[in-house]
Amino acid sequence: MCDPATIGLIVSAVGTGASAVSKNRMLKKQDQQAAAGIRKQSANQRESDRLVNQQIRDLDANTGASERAASLQDFQSAIRGNRSATEAGLDDPNAIGGDRFTARAGDASNRLKTAGQAMAERLSTIDGILRQRVNEGQDVGRLNVDLNQVRGNVAADDFLTKLRIAGERENPFVTGGAGLLQGFGSALSQRQPKVDPPTPQPIGRGN
């Protein structure tokens, strides 16, 4: 029953099993590390998605109205600030021009105001749209800076995950012990069983 060959096979099987269990445990740990790394990268991806989505929402909500209003205010201030110079030839402080001059000068002054307002509105429509684009360009520039930071995190997490996966090795004592058992078992199983030499029979004595 317990001949050395059988014992050798059992020892070898125990060694192989220990090695397989150790390897499987290592692979499982490596898999867990890889999964954790992917989860971290997913978190990074979510962060970059959040940034991009925010930019898209801002872009969608921006009708350019605020830029146009700001531009209109700038043009109107410029026109109002120089009104006295604009209408310099149209006033008649000494009233020497007569009623007709006064009436015509008043009409011209009103026309100037209307034309100035219309011009300010046209120019602010043009400039407001251009300002909106320039602002959006700057926002995309800022988005790129933020995404660069996420890219840095991605590279760092990738490096750490690779290190962690590489760090998950088999237990050297288990590996070594399993190897020894396998070797010992193999040697034991190949060992020839001790066979007693046959006892010589006397030949022809009785005859």
Added chain:
Amino acid sequence: MCGPSGNDRATQEAQQAEDARKRQVASATSAIDSAFGKRGSQLGDFAQALRGEFNTEALKQKAVADRQLKFALARGGLTKGSADVDANALLGEEFQKGLASGERGVQQALSDLAGADEASRQNLISLAQGGASVSSSAAAAANALRSNIQGARSSSVAEGLGDIFANTRNLYVKQQESAARRRGLEESEVFADPFSR
């Protein structure tokens, strides 16, 4: 049960992450297209305002040129003559050319603006698709292109139409010079003979 299935957690995580990424790309691309799709009316407003600005400028120049031509022809004794017809025809031609030039400026500005929006749209879609892995240099290049376009367009709008009645104005200037010369001759005659007046 506990063998291979226990070691494919990473695969499952990767699959989930990839599915989420695809969903995000699809929804972000659709949102970007929708946001830029709304800008059609804004481009129309831009063109209308620019056209209005150019037309106002052209009409103002035309009114001044009409007045100057009228006085120049009268001063030269050419009113209702063939020179009057020729000069007014030239004035009309220059006005038409000015309007066409303004419209060309409008179309060019509109095209630049639409091109910049399209570059911006593509840039954002790239960012949505690549997220954290997209090349930052490509995005920066698109951004720089956009800023350049804005700068160029702003200056072109500021430049306006220029002087569209250069040829007709030449006639007026010549008339003014002739008038000045005539006045000078009269004055020199007075100087030569103070009692001639």
